Amino acid sequence: MPVPLLGMLLFAGLATAGASVVTVVLMLNTPPLALSRLCAVLALFSGSSAAAVYCYGLLSALLGGPFPGLCEDRNLSGAALEGVVQEYWPLRSACVYADGATVERVPLSVSVLVCLAGGLAVVLACAGAVLRGRVVHPVADRRTNS
Secondary structure, eight states, rough: OOOOHHHHHHHHHHHHHHHHHHHHHHHHHHSEEEEEEHEEEEEEEEHHHHHHHHHHHHHHHHHHTTTTGGOOSBBOOBEEEEEEEEEEEEEEEEEEESOOEEEOOOHHEEEEHHHHHHHHHHHHHHHHHHHHHHHHHHHHHHHHHH
């Protein structure tokens, strides 16, 4: 994935998260609060935050990030560093040595933040859908009873 595209996705995720925070604040200031809409906006916030954190981690990995600096030139057995292998989901980096040994570095904070925010987005979206289905429309009920 090209670096400019990742930068744009990171910016879009941050902008969407910011806009959803403003929307929640405005929704809380108006008296009739619809819980299904609030869940939808909070799901948008969580999903866009997860996307922004993942794009940040991936952009960091693609630009050389903190991972290669964690590898030592030689491991404990004296084998030379052969290379660094990076996987993009989950974001991880492995130092590969000449004797076949690997030392894996996993940025747990990025993976945990992405998984928690993404999972919260799914839960909030489902809760919003359930709440939306339970809303009683009084105008529609009067038409069906007549």
